[in-house]
Amino acid sequence: MIATPTDQNANEHLDVLIIGAGISGIGAAYYLQTEQPAKSYAILEARGASGGTWDLFRYPGIRSDSDLHTFGYEFKPWEDEDAIASGDKILAYLRETVTENGIDRHIRFNHKVLGAAWSSEDARWHVDVERADTGERVTFSANWLFSASGYYRYDEGFTPAFEGAESFGGQIVHPQHWPEDLDYRGKRVVVIGSGATAVTLVPAMADDAAHVTMLQRSPTYIMPVPAQDSIANALKKVLGKKRGYALTRRKNMVKQRAVYSLCQRYPRAARRVIRFMNTRQLPEGFAVDEHFNPSYNPWDQRLCAVPNADLFKAIKNGKASVVTDRIARFTERGIKLESGRELEADIIITATGLNLQAFGGIALSVDGEAVTLSDTVAFKSMMLSGVPNFAFVFGYTNSSWTLKVGPLCEHFCRILAHMDENGYDTCYPEAAPDMATRPLLDLSAGYVQRAVDHLPRQGEEGPWQMVMDFRRDVEVLRNGPVTDVSLKFATSVRELAAVS
Numbered sequence: 001m002i003a004t005p006t007d008q009n010a011n012e013h014l015d016v017l018i019i020g021a022g023i024s025g026i027g028a029a030y031y032l033q034t035e036q037p038a039k040s041y042a043i044l045e046a047r048g049a050s051g052g053t054w055d056l057f058r059y060p061g062i063r064s065d066s067d068l069h070t071f072g073y074e075f076k077p078w079e080d081e082d083a084i085a086s087g088d089k090i091l092a093y094l095r096e097t098v099t100e101n102g103i104d105r106h107i108r109f110n111h112k113v114l115g116a117a118w119s120s121e122d123a124r125w126h127v128d129v130e131r132a133d134t135g136e137r138v139t140f141s142a143n144w145l146f147s148a149s150g151y152y153r154y155d156e157g158f159t160p161a162f163e164g165a166e167s168f169g170g171q172i173v174h175p176q177h178w179p180e181d182l183d184y185r186g187k188r189v190v191v192i193g194s195g196a197t198a199v200t201l202v203p204a205m206a207d208d209a210a211h212v213t214m215l216q217r218s219p220t221y222i223m224p225v226p227a228q229d230s231i232a233n234a235l236k237k238v239l240g241k242k243r244g245y246a247l248t249r250r251k252n253m254v255k256q257r258a259v260y261s262l263c264q265r266y267p268r269a270a271r272r273v274i275r276f277m278n279t280r281q282l283p284e285g286f287a288v289d290e291h292f293n294p295s296y297n298p299w300d301q302r303l304c305a306v307p308n309a310d311l312f313k314a315i316k317n318g319k320a321s322v323v324t325d326r327i328a329r330f331t332e333r334g335i336k337l338e339s340g341r342e343l344e345a346d347i348i349i350t351a352t353g354l355n356l357q358a359f360g361g362i363a364l365s366v367d368g369e370a371v372t373l374s375d376t377v378a379f380k381s382m383m384l385s386g387v388p389n390f391a392f393v394f395g396y397t398n399s400s401w402t403l404k405v406g407p408l409c410e411h412f413c414r415i416l417a418h419m420d421e422n423g424y425d426t427c428y429p430e431a432a433p434d435m436a437t438r439p440l441l442d443l444s445a446g447y448v449q450r451a452v453d454h455l456p457r458q459g460e461e462g463p464w465q466m467v468m469d470f471r472r473d474v475e476v477l478r479n480g481p482v483t484d485v486s487l488k489f490a491t492s493v494r495e496l497a498a499v500s
């Protein structure tokens, strides 16, 4: 879905403004127009195209590491034979969702939201937007803001300062800004990193490059998984697209949950199993413990999946290798390591991660007071304490992100219905001032730790917990009441009417 030059929606008022046309924003639009068809809405999208992550990243081999039966939407079956899918297939699926459901009419491309100010006087958000194509500033107002802006900065990925980087004679590339014309045929490539991006890039480049070296500071858990799910494909044939998809989705949710719980409960056994699977795929005598045995427990950080063991195959056939060491500095010819070894390279890829950013970097204020995110507490993993009529999506980090989108959007639509039924125009969670809180995310990954102090917090119990469990979300968000002692509804903030 590409921008048309005819978007002209300055000073428009909508019931709901969705921010971001990625997998979450498109999903939110679908639920909103299905369950609240009378509500007006628009999606403000900073870029000139929909798809978010799946349009932005263009590096070789870009793919999911979740299966699309859970990463896809509940309402739209994933029909492709591949369960772990390439970026272009995911993008095509998202754009098909957009056109099939007439969501394209609602997307305002090149509309970057800079700030949003809540005014209790008119119970509205006043939203300040920059047109990325013309530089013009336009404003919108809305009863509700729904942030589906992902979790990282789009303008720059994370690159640590490498001493001597300017002296390197070759090319340095960040996967978030992949040059379309990058020619790596016959070149020596070093990929710095050990996360999902690095393990995707290494086998994808290995066939054409002279050699690809994955240079990691420390190992990550890497699990080989089949790219196709034979049970899913059989179920589709026998039961048809819809029922086959629904059953596979359920099967995979149970599997994801079981793997996660077993890793959490029996970390030593899980570590042994993963090590065994890795050893089987690697050449004899390979230093498995040095390169594939992390210091942390499985699922303390997101587990990396490699379809059809492609990374291990590239290592086995000598096209790729792994080096676990620390970088002393870049040199003219490559990278000098702390061990004293030098890795020669023509191209260095810094797969060093993302810069985490909440709510698209939007400056929020409530009645003239700036909202400091770290002073807020997430409520039902979808609203912020003290911030009226504001909802957000932050998907699961321990299974497919999108699984969260369905129950969360359904709950959001039920809040809107409850407000209409009772004549309320304002709704916000209120946290007790002495409530114990902890960081929003439990992951120990570097990109989370670098940003966690600037994110909202979560509470220790009940609706104040950031839930990463689909079954609990079904209980609370899909089937539980929308009212709660901590959720305040009002016809205006001055006439507060708490409902419990």
Ligand SMILES: Cc1cc2nc3c(=O)[nH]c(=O)nc-3n(C[C@H](O)[C@H](O)[C@H](O)COP(=O)(O)OP(=O)(O)OC[C@H]3O[C@@H](n4cnc5c(N)ncnc54)[C@H](O)[C@@H]3O)c2cc1C
Pocket (backbone or CB within 6 Å): 019, 020, 021, 022, 023, 024, 025, 044, 045, 046, 047, 050, 051, 052, 053, 054, 057, 063, 064, 065, 066, 071, 111, 112, 113, 114, 148, 149, 150, 151, 152, 154, 196, 197, 359, 360, 361, 362, 393, 395, 396, 399, 400, 401, 402
């Ligand atoms: C390379 C990569 C692979 C991944 N693979 C998986 C996977 O296999 N499984 C999984 O569960 N998760 C995966 N993730 C996490 C992934 O990002 C999410 O699962 C999912 O794509 C997030 O969708 P989203 O719509 O919430 O956010 P995004 O895809 O980030 O989309 C957000 C949209 O909001 C827009 N936006 C942001 N700020 C503003 C603003 N201020 N104004 C207007 N628009 C704005 C952006 O331009 C973008 O279009 C992966 C992430 C990356 C980077």
